[in-house]
Every structure is written in structure tokens, then in C-alpha cells.
Amino acid sequence: MRNLLITGGAGFIGSNFVRYMLEKYPDYRLVVYDKLTYAGNLDNLKDVAQRFAGRYTFIQGDIADAAKVDEVMREHEIDAIVNFAAETHVDRSLMGAGSFIQTDVYGTYVLLEAAKKYGVERYHQISTDEVYGEIPEGYSSVETDPLHTRSPYSASKAGGDLMCIAYFTSFGVPVTITRGSNNIGPYQYPEKVVPLFITNAIDDIPLPLYGDGRQMRDYQYVLDHCEGIDVVLHRGQPGEIYNVGTGVETQNIVMARRILDLLGKPYSLIQPVKDRPGHDRRYSLNCDKLKALGWESRHTFEQALEKTVRWYVENEWWWRPIKSGAHFEEYYTRQYQGREI
């Protein structure tokens, strides 16, 4: 594998993965293919474009556009695809599911067709722990568990996963899937909970916390996730699924308080708001299968959160223009206005 197509590479995890791969594999060439939706941002890759000019190409395009995908596959002699491209925000999927189905299901199908036609060495799908649905205390999901999706986002992601397995089973496309837990780290669009809370706290704006804040999430540092994807891309078995997470759960209210502690701000900034409909209480992953390939999460929750907070404090140039933009403000008002409890 030498010429990798990284779809959705201008988003949060994708851009971290692109930087990680170019640093780690000096003989790889990466083509980032991204539609640049509200969540895609070339600022995420600004340093990459400068540091790796000869081995990095950016192409703006939609994964659901079969003709354009075909052209890119041919012209860049792509031999592996890693698909990060997706509509990713649960709250937005509750406002309208159409774009989620179009990108996360139909777009995945278009990429799988291209993978089949060009006989790639590997098609890797980035999926999520949310496909397992809400998990009872005392249990952690394994890869063979049935899918119990509860939001239009997770249902769309599950649709993509199932299509991947179908292309492996029916056509022998060498597909692998990773299902990651919640990521935190640099370049996460600030409508997602952790960067939203950090940037609000910096500006002394209330932190809108859903319901009682007792939802349990496994927050992992984005580069740990990227390493897990790398391991599966190179050492995972085609047709197989691998969970990626820390196995350590944190309640959202604990995460919010920790952010305030790190920034020296009062807990009174926490503003409870009406819970998200169908909000999953708990996710938990068993990651033994990936660990058996030699992967280990490197950051504790504390370390991951500390690094993340520091990055947002030091990189206001990145998030201030997003938060002061009309697109963000329109979403924020629609999502949170009048929701206080």
C-alpha cells in the first residue's frame, strides 16, 4: 500500500490521521478527498500542506459522487481507502436525517464500488461504538454483538458497516472496520460537547449539560484512535471488525467539572438543559481483539483532557472564527435556546 485515499480527511479525526500517517510512513502518498461541509476545514491541514507538499494532495469532492470518486481512484492510482467521511453529529441527525443516509450509507456504497472496481489492497471503514446502542452497566460490547442503533446518526453508521461486510462477503473486497469510542483532541469542531464546553468556559459562557449529566462515555485521545486504525489497516484481518477505546468510562458531569478545574472556572457555569431525545446512557467497548494485535491506548482520560484543553487555549486562531460564524451561531441558537431546566 502506497497511495491512500483518505475520505473526510479535512475533519477532526481524519486530519489527525493524515498528519500521523505522513509522519510515520515516509513512502506513503495521501490524497484527502473531502466535501468540506460545515465540519470540514482546510485549516485542520494547514501545516500538513506545508510540511508534506510532495506527498499530500487535497481534492474537494463528495463521496456520493461516483464519477468523481472514480476519476480520483484512477488518476492517483489509489491502492487503499480509509473512509472517515460522514455526517457525524447526533443532534443534527435529530434535526434531519437525509444527509446522514446520503453520506454515511449511500456514500459508503459508492466507495465500496470503487474499492471493488480497482481491486484495492484494503478498504477501511471508520465506525463508532454508537452502533451497539445503549449498554447496561457491567457489560462491554464485543464486535460480534447485535446492533441496536437508537439515533438516525448511529442507524446510518450501522448501515455503512453492514454494507462493508456485504461487500467483503459477496465480492471479497478486503474490508476492515474499526468502531471507536468518543474522541477528544485538536481540531474537533466546537459544537461537539468537549470542545464546546472548553471554548464556552474560556469565554465564561454557560456549559449546556444534557439532563442529569450522568451519561457514561469512554473518551479517548484522538491519536490513540489513529494508532488503532493504523494497526488494523496493516495487521487486521479482512472481513473483521475491531473496537477502539480506553475501556474507562467517565460521566459527562465529571468531564464538565474537570474542564472547569483545568481552566480555573467555577462549577456554576454548568447549565443543565433538557436531555437529548433517545440519549444513550452508556457506551462501553471491550477492545481485547485490537489489543491482541499489539495496540494499547496511551493516554488516560486525565492526560487526554489536559492536552485537549491546552490545545484549545493555545489555538484560539482556529476555533474563534468558527464560533463567531453565522453557521455556528444559527445551530447553537436552534439547539440550546429555551432549553434550560
Ligand SMILES: NC(=O)c1ccc[n+]([C@@H]2O[C@H](COP(=O)([O-])OP(=O)(O)OC[C@H]3O[C@@H](n4cnc5c(N)ncnc54)[C@H](O)[C@@H]3O)[C@@H](O)[C@H]2O)c1
Ligand atoms: N468524533 C468521534 O468521537 C467519533 C467516534 C467514533 C467514530 N467516529 C467516526 O469517525 C469519522 C470521522 O469523525 P469526525 O469526528 O472526524 O467527524 P467530522 O464531522 O469532524 O468530519 C467529517 C468530515 O467528513 C467530511 N464529509 C462529510 N460528508 C462528506 C461527503 N459526502 N463527502 C466527502 N466528505 C464528506 C466533512 O467535510 C468533514 O471534513 C466519522 O465516520 C465518524 O462517524 C467519530
